[in-house]
Amino acid sequence: xxxxxxxxxxxxxxxxxxxxxxxxxxxxxxxxxxxxxxxxxxxxxxxxxxxxxxxxxxxxxxxxxxxxxxxxxxxxxxxxxxxxxxxxxxxxxxxxxxxxxxxxxxxxxxxxxxxxxxxxxxxxxxxxxxxxxxxxxxxxxxxxxxxxxxxxxxxxxxxxxxxxxxxxxxxxxxxxxxxxxxxxxxxxxxxxxxxxxxxxxxxxxxxxxxxxxxxxxxxxxxxxxxxxxxxxxxxxxxxxxxxxxxxxxxxxxxxxxxxxxxxxxxxxxxxxxxxxxxxxxxxxxxxxxxxxxxxxxxxxxxxxxxxxxxxxxxxxxxxxxxxxxxxxxxxxxxxxxxxxxxxxxxxxxxxxxxxxxxxxxxxxxxxxxxxxxxxxxxxxxxxxxxxxxxxxxxxxxxxxxxxxxxxxxxxxxxxxxxxxxxxxxxxxxxxxxxxxxxxxxxxxxxxxxxxxxxxxxxxxxxxxxxxxxxxxxxxxxxxxxxxxxxxxxxxxxxxxxxxxxxxxxxxxxxxxxxxxxxxxxxxxxxxxxxxxxxxxxxxxxxxxxxxxxxxxxxxxxxxxxxxxxxxxxxxxxxxxxxxxxxxxxxxxxxxxxxxxxxxxxxxxxxxxxxxxxxxxxxxxxxxxxxxxxxxxxxxxxxxxxxxxxxxxxxxxxxxxxxxxxxxxxxxxxxxxxxxxxxxxxxxxxxxxxxxxxxxxxxxxxxxxxxxxxxxxxxxxxxxxxxxxxxxxx
Amino acid sequence: xxxxxxxxxxxxxxxxxxxxxxxxxxxxxxxxxxxxxxxxxxxxxxxxxxxxxxxxxxxxxxxxxxxxxxxxxxxxxxxxxxxxxxxxxxxxxxxxxxxxxxxxxxxxxxxxxxxxxxxxxxxxxxxxxxxxxxxxxxxxxxxxxxxxxxxxxxxx
Ligand code: FES
Ligand code: FES
Numbered sequence: 001x002x003x004x005x006x007x008x009x010x011x012x013x014x015x016x017x018x019x020x021x022x023x024x025x026x027x028x029x030x031x032x033x034x035x036x037x038x039x040x041x042x043x044x045x046x047x048x049x050x051x052x053x054x055x056x057x058x059x060x061x062x063x064x065x066x067x068x069x070x071x072x073x074x075x076x077x078x079x080x081x082x083x084x085x086x087x088x089x090x091x092x093x094x095x096x097x098x099x100x101x102x103x104x105x106x107x108x109x110x111x112x113x114x115x116x117x118x119x120x121x122x123x124x125x126x127x128x129x130x131x132x133x134x135x136x137x138x139x140x141x142x143x144x145x146x147x148x149x150x151x152x153x154x155x156x157x158x159x160x161x162x163x164x165x166x167x168x169x170x171x172x173x174x175x176x177x178x179x180x181x182x183x184x185x186x187x188x189x190x191x192x193x194x195x196x197x198x199x200x201x202x203x204x205x206x207x208x209x210x211x212x213x214x215x216x217x218x219x220x221x222x223x224x225x226x227x228x229x230x231x232x233x234x235x236x237x238x239x240x241x242x243x244x245x246x247x248x249x250x251x252x253x254x255x256x257x258x259x260x261x262x263x264x265x266x267x268x269x270x271x272x273x274x275x276x277x278x279x280x281x282x283x284x285x286x287x288x289x290x291x292x293x294x295x296x297x298x299x300x301x302x303x304x305x306x307x308x309x310x311x312x313x314x315x316x317x318x319x320x321x322x323x324x325x326x327x328x329x330x331x332x333x334x335x336x337x338x339x340x341x342x343x344x345x346x347x348x349x350x351x352x353x354x355x356x357x358x359x360x361x362x363x364x365x366x367x368x369x370x371x372x373x374x375x376x377x378x379x380x381x382x383x384x385x386x387x388x389x390x391x392x393x394x395x396x397x398x399x400x401x402x403x404x405x406x407x408x409x410x411x412x413x414x415x416x417x418x419x420x421x422x423x424x425x426x427x428x429x430x431x432x433x434x435x436x437x438x439x440x441x442x443x444x445x446x447x448x449x450x451x452x453x454x455x456x457x458x459x460x461x462x463x464x465x466x467x468x469x470x471x472x473x474x475x476x477x478x479x480x481x482x483x484x485x486x487x488x489x490x491x492x493x494x495x496x497x498x499x500x501x502x503x504x505x506x507x508x509x510x511x512x513x514x515x516x517x518x519x520x521x522x523x524x525x526x527x528x529x530x531x532x533x534x535x536x537x538x539x540x541x542x543x544x545x546x547x548x549x550x551x552x553x554x555x556x557x558x559x560x561x562x563x564x565x566x567x568x569x570x571x572x573x574x575x576x577x578x579x580x581x582x583x584x585x586x587x588x589x590x591x592x593x594x595x596x597x598x599x600x601x602x603x604x605x606x607x608x609x610x611x612x613x614x615x616x617x618x619x620x621x622x623x624x625x626x627x628x629x630x631x632x633x634x635x636x637x638x639x640x641x642x643x644x645x646x647x648x649x650x651x652x653x654x655x656x657x658x659x660x661x662x663x664x665x666x667x668x669x670x671x672x673x674x675x676x677x678x679x680x681x682x683x684x685x686x687x688x689x690x691x692x693x694x695x696x697x698x699x700x701x702x703x704x705x706x707x708x709x710x711x712x713x714x715x716x717x718x719x720x721x722x723x724x725x726x727x728x729x
Numbered sequence: 730x731x732x733x734x735x736x737x738x739x740x741x742x743x744x745x746x747x748x749x750x751x752x753x754x755x756x757x758x759x760x761x762x763x764x765x766x767x768x769x770x771x772x773x774x775x776x777x778x779x780x781x782x783x784x785x786x787x788x789x790x791x792x793x794x795x796x797x798x799x800x801x802x803x804x805x806x807x808x809x810x811x812x813x814x815x816x817x818x819x820x821x822x823x824x825x826x827x828x829x830x831x832x833x834x835x836x837x838x839x840x841x842x843x844x845x846x847x848x849x850x851x852x853x854x855x856x857x858x859x860x861x862x863x864x865x866x867x868x869x870x871x872x873x874x875x876x877x878x879x880x881x882x883x884x885x
Contacts, residue, residue, distance in 0.1 A: 023828030658770055659772035
């Protein structure tokens with residue numbers, strides 16, 4: 001989208017979204033809206049088996065269907081047969097073996113989508129089922145069949161801090177589990193591939209990271225990178241689901257083969273198979289503290305299910321393990337994390353990226369510890385909270401701000417919502433509301449809190465950067481600033497932030513954002529809460545360079561030729577962890593705390609979340625309205641994980657691949673969210689601003705389940721909590 | 730089969746296969762991409778349109794059922810190139826993030842405020858419970874509804 005904005009505010013103001021008007025009109029073009037005259041429709045055949053050998057495949061009947069233009073299999077992949085963000089271990093199209101139910105096996109291009117789908121049914125694949133591994137602990141057993149030649153361990157790491165044998169006065173222990181959550185962005189995976197005259201291809205695509213897609217596409221298509229040109233299309237939400245490649249390579253293969261534009265757009269069901277999910281986790285923790293409530297020693301074992309292929313599992317388990325002690329000072333710890341392969345659907349990036357699962361466990365532990373010590377849960381947390389200068393279990397000191405105490409104190413100061421009698425209440429405001437199932441005779445209220453943290457940007461030595469180009473000219477309407485980056489606005493509002501930065505740096509009202517593509521250098525991914533810092537930083541640097549040149553030429557009024565500059569922003573470098581998990585892995589951190597107030601109908605096991613309150617460390621709010629939107633939206637996804645969202649897997653098969661069966665919070669499920677923005681500018685980051693997308697998602701699940709424990713007295717060691725876990729108290 | 734529909738006050742016709750939904754007809758045959766497809770099961774409300782004045786999920790209605798009838802879509806909401814006050818309110822309240830759910834919400838709110846210009850918060854929640862949004866957590870959508878309601882009644 002090329003957007004022209006005038007008279008908008010700069011950094012720190014709640015300016016309107018630059019893409020708001022086309023979006024409310026229905027005129028914003030999402031990838032699923034793309035179309036070209038004469039285009040074909042692509043469709044994908046997927047494996048029905050979680051683990052099977054492919055004995056034979058016959059596509060002749062499908063290819064013979066009138067209107068079917070191409071049917072392609074692994075034999076048609078022009079170049080490298082596999083792709084992947086970290087390790088390229090996932091076949092573009094399965095060859096001898098399928099490793100999860102839903103794996104792509106063949107692709108079809110046809111004159112219309114119905115024909116393409118009908119043709120899929122005519123592809124004959126002869127499978128021989130193999131022993132499947134669908135449980136993460138089973139994957140570690142000696143008898144488990146190896147899913148990949150190197151075995152079933154994706155990554156295992158141990159962080160040893162201080163003396164892990166250190167004795168403590170009081171110990172508490174627990175096992176915790178979180179389920180497989182789906183990002184469920186409303187916009188489906190979609191794109192349009194157009195063959196080019198030079199033998200290359202142009203792909204219009206909804207993605208989080210154009211250049212990571214490019215890096216995987218070019219070798220698979222056996223084309224030089226300059227012949228694979230990616231152009232950003234409208235993105236209908238992402239939340240991690242678009243970090244990995246879905247239909248990108250397939251659409252390009254079909255376009256290159258047929259020499260016609262090919263559109264692929266997944267339906268909701270296919271979307272559940274077509275992208276990675278949040279890793280399910282099983283976490284054991286043991287916390288030791290002194291009698292007066294200081295943490296002495298934390299032991300943790302974390303196991304996450306990476307599913308059939310690597311995706312971002314190494315980074316997810318790295319995060320989960322390095323955050324396992326929570327936002328607390330602890331002198332001694334042993335934290336062991338393992339990610340395994342199974343024949344479940346691959347897991348990868350989702351908002352919170354490993355930090356969510358860890359927080360669910362360590363915050364439950366802190367409540368247990370508070371009970372064991374007979375201390376107020378907030379007091380216990382305040383006593384142990386990280387601060388600037390604290391040393392983490394990895395040995396990394398916190399160089400920036402760490403307002404953990406401020407987050408907790410802001411929550412503490414908020415009054416609780418008044419208790420309402422169940423009797424004279426609108427039944428919609430009872431647990432189970434719209435179902436009109438109960439009358440509120442057995443309501444119990446609970447309050448829970450959680451505090452947590454997450455890294456901003458990529459970790460463990462990843463060389464991360466973003467490039468921006470800025471050009472200033474003067475025409476008869478006055479000065480004009482044009483900006484180009486490859487950074488993706490997935491809905492979080494980056495394009496608006498960029499225009500605010502340009503206005504603040506250059507004092508120019510008229511800003512045009514050019515459509516992101518791969519003609520400019522990488523901006524990195526719109527993930528890890530990093531784009532405001534990275535692309536915001538690059539745009540700021542480019543603006544400053546342009547400003548200096550304009551000043552040198554005597555100011556805007558005297559500008560005769562356009563001035564332009566490109567700049568690349570790098571964050572400070574980080575390092576890998578050594579064999580004891582020691583190092584300097586993270587760029588910096590954002591902290592957050594949540595308080596949940598719930599009501600449980602003890603007879604029905606139904607829950608109403610009455611209120612959520614979130615206090616979040618944002619560094620500086622560049623667009624306060626949009627910060628609130630991130631906190632509220634992130635809270636909704638956290639509430640979903642706590643109460644309802646889970647991909648139901650039975651023997652590796654997804655049983656709820658639809659919005660009828662996979663429930664995400666509706667407007668009736670969401671309570672008011674009270675957001676407390678904590679602004680303590682972070683040194684070294686542009687404008688002192690931290691990324692804001694993830695902390696609420698990290699802490700809300702733990703807070704909601706803590707509130708349910710408070711209401712029911714049950715242990716509730718697994719999220720999502722189901723009615724069965726709550727009934728018959 | 731050929732389906733003929735009066736869409737946003739204009740008669741349009743196109744060829745579709747008999748099983749095609751009204752949503753497919755509007756999007757892929759008439760090029761009206763404002764109504765979105767996020768579930769195709771009547772669960773998300775992204776595809777909502779008016780059929781003979783009644784709000785429906787166009788993914789659940791056959792194109793054939795709309796033959797010779799009147800349909801209004803989000804594209805028909807603006808008057809004289811000016812945003813509808815509900816559209817204004819969505820932008821202003823920050824109710825739009827990725828925006829994929831927005832057209833569906835905008836028409837659902839238009840339907841609600843037409844029937845009940847001053848809905849209670851509970852009424853708003855109930856009326857919008859068939860629309861999913863994955864980005865906003867709904868709070869700013871509720872803000873947009875009250876803003877629109879007050880503006881449409883002449884407030885500020
Ligand atoms: S697409 Fe029609 S309700 Fe979801
Ligand atoms: S704004 Fe993205 S789904 Fe509602």
